[in-house]
Amino acid sequence: MVRTLALLMIGLLPLSAGLKNLTMRDALGMLDKKNLEIRVSQYDEVMKKYDEIAVEGKNWGSASITIQALRSNDAGNVFGFKLQSREATFRDFGFRDFLGGISGLTGMVPYNQLGATLGNPAMQNRMLDVAPDDLNYPGARNHFLTKFHYEVPIYTGGKLSEYKKITQKLYEMSKLDTRKLRDEKIFQLKKAFYNITLVERYVTNLRKIRRNMLKLKKTILEMKKEGYTKKTDVLEIEARLAKVDSMLNQAKLNRTLAYQFLSFLLDTDVDSIRKVDLLIHAPKVTQADIERMNLDIQKAKMGLEVARHAIATEKANFLPMVGAFAEYGSADDHLWNDFAKKDFYTVGMQFKLNIFNGGSDKAKLEKARVRQMKVATQVELAKKGIALKVRKLETAIDSLEFDLRSEQKQLALAREIYRTYEAKYKEGLASITDVLIKQSAELQVLLEYLQVANRHSEKVFELEKILDMGGRS
Structure with missing residues (x-):
């Protein structure tokens, strides 16, 4: 059982392991596919594309099919159902009651007097006042209506x-x-790669300093045996070692956080990277380059x-606005019964012109013109603002490059001074305090x-971001 679990754990290890020795080129290649925020933005792109397609579809009009299933004993509905189904008869108009009245009248008056009787206004009114039962009290009827409708805009004023x-825009x-x-x-x-490289370099230097201090501690302990050093010398070097260990631990924690952030960006666990070159050169651009490359200006x-x-x-x-429509359908008391026999169609056009609406359209037009002037001003503001930001970054980068050269010389000097004082201490020409002070200065x-170096890289990367240099790689 234990062996089985062990084999299972070994099999799972590669699945949980992160990427090792990841290069920046590979990481940049992964970014488009793996970064979740970029994927969300790409979904927004797709939705905007469908908005464009939806507007394009309006030019082709719209077609629909409607099927209605109705049942009613309402006199108006039933009569309309029969009429739409092309089944209306004189009975539906109430002619049965009318003919009944004529028949009764024929039995009441001689045939030679029938014409005069029908011409009598009073008799006419009496017969016309008869309420036809078939028309007013029809039986309930089913009605199935199938209708195809198509409408298309012909002219919309270019809207x-x-x-x-x-x-599209x-x-x-x-x-x-x-x-x-x-x-x-x-x-x-890039900042994550650069920060990790800087932290790794810092850790390497701290470890080197720690090794030197351990050697110094060993020397102090040997000299103490011979009576050449004091007990406080040992305490001082141990206190300084504890301080370096604390700094080393903090640097390792910062490195872990940097890897966690890099893993978040790539949505993939990253265990180690290939260190990048700390020497970064800033791009030089003209005003025309800025206007051509900056995305905010575009x-x-x-x-x-x-x-x-x-x-x-x-x-x-x-x-x-001019539009046209066409309609075709059929109706019956049974679904799709005698469809072609009872079909119907309607075609037509509509012309619509807004003559007066209180000046609201005029106000909207003027508002659109003012908005255009506003946006035109914003374009000029963007050009000048981005150009100013680029020039500030270039100035800051030049200043930081000068500071870097100065700091490199200061670092070389501090290391040489530390080595000199370390040698003096071994010869008894300097105190351990002096040595540790020089080591602290280093x-x-x-x-x-x-x-x-961190500020310099950040400014260079920010300049590349403003110029969309990553998007052009």
């Missing part, structure tokens, strides 16, 4: 074509939204086109260097 153009804008979201996720993914330009089409749709309210410079 449908403008709506189609608007939905909205679909294109939804694709830009997906690209912008993708750029954001690429930015986050979207604003599309919004301006939508505003123009919206004006055209409002103008259509001042033009006539750690501080290392942290500052990594922080500057």
Whole structure:
């Protein structure tokens, strides 16, 4: 039983293991397929495409079939049922009662006086006042009506074509939204790779420092045996080792969080990555490049086109609307009985022109024109605002690159000073406190260097995001 469970656990291990030695190129390739937010945005794209198709379908009109099953003893309904089924007879009009009156009158007056009697207004009114029982009190009747209806717009003043153009632009804008979201996720993914690489480098340096301190501790303990060091020297080095261990543990926790975030972005467990190059070069772009590449500017330009089409749709309210329809069907007291014999059709056209509606259409048109002016201004604002943001980022990147070169020199100097003081301590020319102070200075410079490198990479990745460079890869 134990062996079986062990084999089962071994079989499950590959299923739960995460990706190892993942490269950034592979991670970027996974992003489109695995990231859940991008997939949600892609679903929005598909829905916008169906909106476009739905508007296009309006040009082809609509067809429907209606089947009604009715039963009624209402006099008007029953008479209408029979008439629509082409089954109405003179009996249904009440002629039985009328003929009965004529027959009775014939038995009452001589034949040669019948004409004069029927011409008598009083007799006419009496006969016309008779309520026909067949017409007023018909028996209940079933009625099955099958009707095909088709209607199509012939002329809408261009409204449908403008709506189609608007939905096309909205679909294109939804694709830009997906690209912008993708750029954001690429930015986050690159930052995750870069942060993990920085943390790994930090951990490596901390471990190196820890190894040096352990060697120093060993030297201190050997010198203590010979009476060359004090007990406080041992306590100081142990306290400093505890501090380094704490920093090392915190760095490992940060690395774990970075891997968890990377796994979330890819919706896949990631155990390790291939470290990336920390030297990142920022792209150089012109104003024309910014306007061509930035998605916000492209979207604003599309919004301006939508505003123009919206004006055209409002103008259509001042033009006539022409449509046509056709209807074909059949009715009977049994479903589809003698369909062709009792069929009917109706065709027609409708012309509609709005003459007056209190000026509301005029107000809507003017509102659309003002909206276009607003969007045109927003396009110019986007161009200038994005350009300013790019220039600020470029300035910050240049400044951080200068700081990086300075921090690299400071780090090299701090390490050399530490090694010098470590050697002096072994020769008895410096105290352990001096050595640890220099070692703390090396750690501080290392942290500052990594922080500057982190800010530099973030600015470069942000610039790439603004220029949609991830979306063009």
